Amino acid sequence: MLAISVKNLVKIYSGGVIALNGINLAVEEGSSHAILGPNGAGKTTLIRILTTQIKPTRGEAKVFGFDVVNQGNKVRELIGYVPQEMSLWSDLTGYENMLIYSKIYGIDSSKRGSIIEELLDFMDLREAANRLVKTYSGGMIRRLEIAIAMMPRPRLLILDEPTIGLDPRARRIVWERLQAYKKEHGATIFFATHYMDEADKYADMVSLIDRGKIVAEGAPSNLKKLIESDRIILKITGNAEDAKKLLLEYSSSIIISNNREITLAVKDPATILPIIIEKLYSRGFVVLEAKIVEATLDDVFIKLTGRSIGEEEKGTISEVMSVRRAIIRGG
Ligand SMILES: Nc1ncnc2c1ncn2[C@@H]1O[C@H](COP(=O)(O)OP(=O)(O)OP(=O)(O)O)[C@@H](O)[C@H]1O
Numbered sequence: 479m480l481a482i483s484v485k486n487l488v489k490i491y492s493g494g495v496i497a498l499n500g501i502n503l504a505v506e507e508g509s510s511h512a513i514l515g516p517n518g519a520g521k522t523t524l525i526r527i528l529t530t531q532i533k534p535t536r537g538e539a540k541v542f543g544f545d546v547v548n549q550g551n552k553v554r555e556l557i558g559y560v561p562q563e564m565s566l567w568s569d570l571t572g573y574e575n576m577l578i579y580s581k582i583y584g585i586d587s588s589k590r591g592s593i594i595e596e597l598l599d600f601m602d603l604r605e606a607a608n609r610l611v612k613t614y615s616g617g618m619i620r621r622l623e624i625a626i627a628m629m630p631r632p633r634l635l636i637l638d639e640p641t642i643g644l645d646p647r648a649r650r651i652v653w654e655r656l657q658a659y660k661k662e663h664g665a666t667i668f669f670a671t672h673y674m675d676e677a678d679k680y681a682d683m684v685s686l687i688d689r690g691k692i693v694a695e696g697a698p699s700n701l702k703k704l705i706e707s708d709r710i711i712l713k714i715t716g717n718a719e720d721a722k723k724l725l726l727e728y729s730s731s732i733i734i735s736n737n738r739e740i741t742l743a744v745k746d747p748a749t750i751l752p753i754i755i756e757k758l759y760s761r762g763f764v765v766l767e768a769k770i771v772e773a774t775l776d777d778v779f780i781k782l783t784g785r786s787i788g789e790e791e792k793g794t795i796s797e798v799m800s801v802r803r804a805i806i807r808g809g
Contacts, residue, residue, distance in 0.1 A: 479542065481507045481634050481666035482528060487537035489523050489690075497523040499690035500537070505683070507542075507633070510660060510667040512681035514674060514775060516787050520690040521670035522562060525638050528668070529559045541634060558632030560623050562639045562670075568612040572603055572622050575611060579626045593629060601625040601655055617648025621655065628659060635659070637669040641676060653680050672787055674775040686779055693782045702773045705781045708747045712740045713767040714758060721763050728754060747772075 482505035489498040497520045505511040513521050526532045527539055530550040538545070544552040566575050573594065580590045598604045601621040606614060611622065620640065627635060640656070641649040657680065660667050671677055677684045678698045685695045694701055702708075710729075714721055718734045725732055728750055729742035744750050747770040755765050779787050 479507045480540075481505045481509075481542060482511075482668060483538075483540045483543075484524075484528075485538045487524070487527065487539055488535045489520075489527065489532070490535045497690055498527075498534070501687075501690070501692055503685060503692065505666060505668055507666050508660075508664050509682045510657075510680055511669075512677035512684045513668070513670045513687055514672065514677040514681075514684050514787065515687035515779075516672055516785070518689075519687045521672075521687060522638055523690075524687075525559075525636055525670055528553075529557060529636055530554055555630075556633050558627035558630060558635045560620075560627045560635070560637040560640060562642065564619065565623055565626075566611050566619065569610060571608050571610055572598070572614070572618075573607040575622060576626060576629070580629055583630045585629065597625040597628060600628075600658075602651070615648065616644050617651060620644060620648070620652055624652065624655065631663065632665065633663075634666045634668065637667070639671055640669055641671075641673065649676070656680070674779070674787055678775050684775065686775070686782065688779070688783045688785075694778065698775060701775060701778050703745070705773060705778055708744055708773045709771040710742045710744055710747050710751055710754065711769040711771060712742075712754070712758075712765055713738055714740065715764045715766065716762065721758060721761075724757055724761055724763075725754060 482503060484501055484503035487498050487501040488496070490496050501520075501524060513524060515521055523532070527534050527546060528541060530546050530553050533547055540546065541553045542556055544556070546553050567578070570578070576594045576597070577590065580594060585593060598607050601624065603618065603621055603625065606618055611619065614622070624637070624640070635656070641652050644652065653676070656667060659665055669681075682697060683695065684698055684701060686693045686701070694704065718738055718740055722732050722734060722740060725740070725742060729744050731743040733741045735741065742754075751768060751770065755768065758765055776787050779785070
């Protein structure tokens with residue numbers, strides 16, 4: 479069954495901005511699916527439509543077969559949502575925040591206590607439960623928001639930039655918990671991110687989005703196979719230009735730097751490297767150093783769009799960081 483199905487989705491904001499320009503998407507139940515792209519690509523707009531906050535201009539979006547426009551109530555019953563911006567009361571404790579949301583979600587009063595306790599343990603927040611949220615770290619805030627989204631036991635978790643502004647350790651903890659939830663409940667995770675490593679590591683499928691269009695889609699390893707951009711970097715003895723001539727048959731792009739360093743773009747570096755070393759050796763060159771640099775999803779994105787995913791990330795991160803800092807200061 480498809481957790482999310484989107485067909486020819488278009489969103490034009492009232493000012494005329496075309497945020498989504500004919501999106502198609504199929505997210506398998508039980509999978510983890512990332513929508514990866516730079517700021518302004520349309521990720522949040524797509525998520526707002528899927529979570530029934532705004533209406534599409536044209537096209538169709540369904541969650542477990544329910545239409546997001548005409549069957550919004552059904553959709554909302556099935557999803558847990560973590561927005562990009564802060565969704566907590568910072569002058570209340572973690573426990574109090576959970577209690578309020580449990581009432582908003584209509585969780586039976588006899589069950590509230592046990593569900594909250596269980597989730598505090600699950601997200602490793604028990605010790606902080608009675609502290610004001612404004613004393614929390616960014617990672618704790620995100621874990622609390624995710625705990626709240628998990629409260630109604632959603633079959634589909636939709637997260638907008640789940641780890642934005644967090645340090646690598648806090649990011650890892652958040653993902654470890656999300657994956658545990660997915661496994662325990664057979665849940666689907668759909669998340670927007672501009673961190674390519676996050677999509678690479680934690681998504682079964684990735685949709686690359688640029689200017690309101692999906693430019694490529696697939697498992698991260700397959701996306702990287704789309705392009706010849708793994709690289710072999712060699713340091714050799716002898717004339718690099720002569721060595722380059724010997725290597726032309728193995729790569730479409732060879733660059734020489736510092737006279738001695740040769741960089742080759744290749745598809746399958748682990749297989750090609752020993753062949754290249756032997757060939758060079760047989761012609762009197764000695765390879766002093768060899769390095770394989772694997773392609774990233776950003777390389778795929780650059781190849782397809784001419785721009786990097788990371789280029790414009792600063793604004794958003796510093797924005798979210800300043801929100802987080804304001805929370806910690808109690809502002
Ligand atoms: N309410 C709005 N009215 C007009 N234009 C909007 C509105 N919300 C977003 N946009 C525009 O639509 C485009 C897509 O924005 P969107 O927020 O969906 O991108 P995004 O990929 O989520 O980026 P970010 O990570 O910065 O949120 C951008 O050009 C943005 O300026």
